[in-house]
Each structure stands twice: as structure tokens, then as C-alpha cells.
Amino acid sequence: MNVKVKKNLIEKLRKECPTPIIPIPSRKPPKETYIEPVSVFYGMDVIPFTRDLATEIITVGTxxxxxxxxxxxxxxxxYNPARIVAGPNYTVINLFDGETDSxxxxxxxPLGVTGFQNCHLHLTVRSISGTWKFxxxxxDPYTLEWAEVQVFRTVDSTGAYYDYFGDFGIATDLAFKWYPETSGTINFALTATLKGGGTGGVTVERTVYLGGRNVTVDTGYPLMESQKVGILPAQDLEIWAVAKIETYVKVYRL
Known part of the structure; x- marks a missing residue:
């Protein structure tokens, strides 16, 4: 069809059809593309690993x-791991896990025990020299002085130990101490289970605060228990942490 005939045909159609006719350009079928497997995410957080995962546990102090x-x-x-496992009628908390010679x-x-009725204690001794008392x-909620309720365990060998206190000494705040009867070193974990208190709680602050060399609990970025944060620092930066009480974090190098 020559240009003149085509033009006349378009003019005729415009007069007969009130709706403008817009030519539709021809399209080529879309080219098939495939996503790399590492880029496919099935509705969940996926971290592609290209090398071994390096993990370090670092103690954070005051x-x-x-x-x-x-x-x-x-x-x-x-990652600031949770040390507290709470249910409707019990709370489990790790009090100490490490090695000491003093x-x-x-x-x-301390443990806030006003909402609980009894206490179970687990002591696991991994290595020991000398004799240790717990x-x-x-x-005392009035004078805020600590009183020794009882020496409940004397240990001179490795093993797992259990003590039940019932409601004895379960007042407002509960704590534990250890000391060598004869000099030596001990590596142990101490865990308390508080029960019978409905939805009672434990007053332990294990938030870690991130920042620079002079970070404080007032200026640092808070990382509460069971929280994690991913970071990629500038090449010349150091990352520091501080806490209100001694605790630890896990650092994963991806």
C-alpha cells in the first residue's frame, strides 16, 4: 500500500470512527531470564555463605x-543471646559460667524473687583444684545489707550438683557467693530455677551497648537480650561495647 492510499484510508476511518485509532507497534516476545540461585529468597531471611563462618564469644564488662x-x-x-527462659510458672537464669581463682x-x-515461692539451684563443676564453698x-530490704542464709555446698571434685531451697531465704532479693576454703581454681556454671510465682520476673539487666572507644551505657547503641545487629564498619573503625554487669556477646564473621 502506497503512502497516499494509506493516508486516505486513515482519514476515512477517522471520520467514520469517533474513537481515535492508535497504531499498536509490533513487539518481540520477552527474552527469558533466570535468577542466580544465590539471589532467590523464598519469603525468609537468607544469608548466602561463600566461606566458613567464624564465631567468637567475647566477654563484655563494665x-x-x-x-x-x-x-x-x-x-x-x-548477637546478645538470651540467658533467661521464662514460662508462666518458672524462670531459669544462668548466674555464672566461667573460671575463677578467687x-x-x-x-x-541479684535475683528479684518477690514473685516466686521456691528456688532450685544447679551447679556444674568442670574442673577444680582446692576446696570451694557456696x-x-x-x-535486707530496709538496710540493703546482704546476709548469709546458709552454706549449702562444699565442693572438691568435678560433677553436677543440685540443691533445693524451697522458700527458705526467698524474700525480696536473692544472691549467691563462692569462696575457696583452700586455695585453687574452679571452672563452673551456676543456674537458678525460680518456681511457683505466676508470671514473676527477674531483675537482671544484660543489655550491651555498642559504640566507640569511649562508649557508655548512656551513649551506646543498646543491644538487648536475644537481639542481634548486622554491621559493616568503615575500614579504620573500632567497635567497642560496655554493659551494666559483666556478660557476653557472640560475634559472627560472615
Whole structure:
């Protein structure tokens, strides 16, 4: 069809049809594309691994603790694991897990027991030299002085130990202490189970605060128990952490 005939035909159609006719350009069928398997996400968080996962557990104290130092060839995930498992009628909390050669106690982060009726204690001794004693402490809510309730265990060998206190010494705040009867070193885990208190709680603050070398609990980025954060620091930055009581975090290098 020559140009003149085509033009006349279009003019005729315009007069006969009130709706403008818009030519539809021809289209080629779309080219099939395929997504790389590593980029396919099936409605969930997926982290592609291209090398071994490096994990480090770092103790964080009441003074700034260095978590990450340059260079930073990888992305990091910092995780503050939960140490508390709570149910409607019980609460389980780890009080200490590590090694020491001197006396210590948990009065800096006591258990608030006003909502509970009894206490079970588990002591696991992994290694030991010398003889060690463990005692139960109760807080006087008026004078705020700690009183020794009882020495409930003397240990000189490895093993798993269990003690039940019932409601004895379960007043407002509960703590424990340990000390060597004869000098030595002990590696142990101490865990308390509080029961019979409905939905009672434990007053332990294990939030970790992230920041620079001079980070404080007032200026740091808070990472509460069971929370995690992924970071990719600038190559010249150090990442520090601090806490109100000694605790630990897990650092995953992806």
C-alpha cells in the first residue's frame, strides 16, 4: 500500500470512527531470564555463605571492651543471646559460667524473687583444684545489707550438683557467693530455677551497648537480650561495647 492510499484510508476511518485509532507497534516476545540461585529468597531471611563462618564469644564488662578491630574484610553479626527462659510458672537464669581463682558473688545483679515461692539451684563443676564453698545470700530490704542464709555446698571434685531451697531465704532479693576454703581454681556454671510465682520476673539487666572507644551505657547503641545487629564498619573503625554487669556477646564473621 502506497503512502497516499494509506493516508486516505486513515482519514476515512477517522471520520467514520469517533474513537481515535492508535497504531499498536509490533513487539518481540520477552527474552527469558533466570535468577542466580544465590539471589532467590523464598519469603525468609537468607544469608548466602561463600566461606566458613567464624564465631567468637567475647566477654563484655563494665568498662569498654573491644569487639572488632580493623581491617574489616567481612560483614559482622553481633548477637546478645538470651540467658533467661521464662514460662508462666518458672524462670531459669544462668548466674555464672566461667573460671575463677578467687571469691565472688552475684550481689551486683541479684535475683528479684518477690514473685516466686521456691528456688532450685544447679551447679556444674568442670574442673577444680582446692576446696570451694557456696553460700546463699538474702537482702535486707530496709538496710540493703546482704546476709548469709546458709552454706549449702562444699565442693572438691568435678560433677553436677543440685540443691533445693524451697522458700527458705526467698524474700525480696536473692544472691549467691563462692569462696575457696583452700586455695585453687574452679571452672563452673551456676543456674537458678525460680518456681511457683505466676508470671514473676527477674531483675537482671544484660543489655550491651555498642559504640566507640569511649562508649557508655548512656551513649551506646543498646543491644538487648536475644537481639542481634548486622554491621559493616568503615575500614579504620573500632567497635567497642560496655554493659551494666559483666556478660557476653557472640560475634559472627560472615
Amino acid at each position: 568498662e569498654p571492651t573491644l569487639l572488632l578491630s580493623p581491617p574489616h574484610p567481612r560483614v559482622y553479626i553481633i 571469691a565472688g558473688d552475684t550481689t551486683a545483679d 553460700a546463699q545470700l538474702a537482702l
